[in-house]
Amino acid sequence: MDITMKSLDGADAGTVTLSEEIFGLEPREDILQRMVRYQLAKRQQGTHQTLGRSEIARTGAKLYRQKGTGRARHGSARAPQFRGGGKAHGPVSRSHAHDLPKKVRALALKHALSAKAKSGDLIVLDELKAAEAKTKAMVKTFEGLGIANALIIGGSELDASFARASRNIAKIDVLPVQGINVYDILRRPTLVLSKAAVEALEERFK
Known part of the structure; x- marks a missing residue:
């Protein structure tokens, strides 16, 4: 799959060939859904926590005698039915994480990349470098490229000026290629990859 590569100033910078095994798959929504749910x-x-009856600081004495009062039997004021008592079956601190096979996670990333390529929402730039760390100038650059709401993936190390100029722009996320993930790809309409990012992804899935 050949795609026209752009430079930051909007000019054509040649073409780049994308691997069909990574960018040419037929996207499967079920795999993408499993990966997003996993992430x-x-x-x-998971830090939600309520106090159970064993954790309530309250008297342990029996409320009243067992028999002869005409009322129901009760043994503790910490019981959930009483005001100030413990919570019955309340949430406890726990991890919500669940397992997903490594091969499924890798496949989900390929399907997310393929979905962007198939819909025409994939842009490849030759390099992500800025002469100066000016947000105003970077906004104009993105407007020239037609980028308003996007995830931008650079190489293994981001250019400091580019990252600093981009980080305060609304609806623009910038990540190194190590941080690429399915959820961030899908939550932004446009995916922007640098040439170095494309090479790193193809090397990763080789």
Whole structure:
């Protein structure tokens, strides 16, 4: 698959051949859904916690005698049915992460990249370098390329000026190629890859 490569100033910078095994697959929504669910579950904090009846600081004495009062039998004021008592079956601190096979995760990334290539929302730039770290200038650069809401993936190391100029622009995410992931690809309409990122992805899946 050949795609026209652009430079940051909007000019054509030749063509780049994308691997059919990475960018030419027929996207499967079920695999993408499994991967997004895996990512969101893994990043969930899971720090929610309520006090059970064993954790309530309250008297342990029996409320009243067992028999003869005409009322129901109760043994503890910490029981959930009483005001100030413990919570019944409340949330506890835990990890929400679940397993997903490594091969499925790798396949999901390929399908996410293929989905962007198939829909025409993939842009390849020759390099991501800025002469100066000026956000205003970077906004004009992106406007010239037609980029308004995008995930931008650079090489293994991002140019410091480019990263600094881009990080404060709304709806623009910039990541090194090591940080590429399915959720971020799908949540932005446009995917922008540098030539170095394309080479690194093809080397990774070789």
